Amino acid sequence: MRVLAMLDGTLADADGPLIRADDLGLLRGDGVFETVLVVDGRPRELGPHLDRLTRSAAMLDLPPPDRAAWERVTQVVIDAWDAPGEMALKLVYTRGPEFGDGLPTAYALGLPIGAKTLENRVGGVTAVSLDRGFDPAIVERAPWLLLGAKTLSYAVNMAAMRYAASHGADEAIFVASDGSVLEGPTSTVVVVSGREMRTTPPSSGVLAGTTQGALFRAAERAGWTTKVEPVQRDDLDSADGVFLASSVRKITRVRVLDGVAMPECEPLHRELSALYEAEYAT
Ligand SMILES: Cc1ncc(COP(=O)(O)O)c(C=O)c1O
Structure with missing residues (x-):
């Protein structure tokens, strides 16, 4: 409908x-x-x-x-x-x-x-990291690039999703030219290590995610530490879990990144999903 x-x-x-x-x-x-x-x-x-x-x-x-x-x-x-x-x-x-x-x-x-989105919420996704071709320092210098605005110019984002699909992955994660993690073409990256959640700041040229915002709000109340600070691509390899958050995805876990299996994090995924859903439980 x-x-x-x-x-x-x-x-x-x-x-x-x-x-x-x-x-x-x-x-x-x-x-x-x-x-x-x-x-x-x-x-x-x-x-x-x-x-x-x-x-x-x-x-x-x-x-x-x-x-x-x-x-x-x-x-x-x-x-x-x-x-x-x-x-x-x-x-x-x-x-x-x-x-x-x-x-x-x-x-x-x-x-x-979409059916695939619903499936991925449960089963997780495979992802590839892709060069986004800019350095976060450009954000201040070049406001006309509209980094951080949710514009209708999503052809590049959709091309990245197709590129990921043609390389056998469900999702892409953009990386800046300084090696820092940006965001997915239509999602926010959340990295979990111990009881700490991190995500890239909007000052690096990513959207401020509303889903990530809700998750961090709930997590802080539950005693987690949350940080909005630059995340390096290498940090993803040593994380307990990497998640893609967006309004339609909710909190989706990354199972495989650049062909390497992430640690099994189904219980962690359940915990994050419960935190997020509890925001709307009244
Ligand atoms: C580029 C980009 N980053 C992040 C997000 C996640 O934002 P939200 O959680 O508000 O849906 C989206 C949503 O579509 C997006 O397009």
Whole structure:
């Protein structure tokens, strides 16, 4: 099932035409988006998702998103969704048509979660590390690269996923040219050693993950140490567990990295998943 609604709350035909041929989101990937997980009719981390949408829009000089309208349209899609299971809710905000009235294109689209994603949540994934071709120091020097903004320009991210697949892996982990770990093409990397969790800081040019944020919040309350600091590629080899976190993946464990089996960490995965799920257990 799919549900589509425009930002003003009007439901639209999810199978019908929507985007103008000259929309800059389509022509140039000039826009931003979010993917929110909805479970049992409740959106997870909607506040942090809208915060990030606002930050991303500001980095692209798009008009500030109307937060109340995005909250309303989220509910419109949730109310119209009557399929069992979870929903991935895309919030899409583009610069609009090239020769239009200057207003952004804005809509929300509810989609099911792919079968492979659901499978990987349980069984874990194989991953390869791939050079992302930049040094984290570039983030400050070159704001036009939009590192840290969740833009619609995901062709490189999708190419990395296809490259990983063509080399027999389910996932990719981007590494910077200084040897530090960045993120997955659509996920945050979380590294666990003992009772400590670490992830790469947004200042290195990665997205601030809402799922990782929720996990770290829960973990801190449960007595874990959490650190947001640079992680080296070599640190992954000596970790007790490496996990990919994202709204649709939840917390997925990496079983094999660059062809080498990681330590068996199913109990650790269960513990992290329980911490994350407990955030939404009321
Ligand atoms: C590049 C990138 N990093 C990290 C994430 C994880 O973010 P979140 O946990 O908010 O879904 C995503 C999500 O799609 C992403 O595209």
